[in-house]
Amino acid sequence: MKVVVDMNKCKDHGQCVFAAPDVFSFDDAGHLVYISEPDDALRDEVEAAADVCPLQAIRIED
DSSP states (O other), rough: OOEEETTTTOOOOOOHHHHHHEEEOOOOOOEEESSOOOGGGGGHHHHHHHHOOOOOEEEEEE
């Protein structure tokens, strides 16, 4: 599984951080950082994060 975030769309709302904290987080400047190839065991969390993103900036590729 590969996670792709369109950083041109992302406005750092953080809903993904709440949905999948093992994959998404904020850096010291408050900007989103994420693991681009997380373990497949985290798929449900990543799908939830993609669903709750208000700007639909998260895509999952297999």
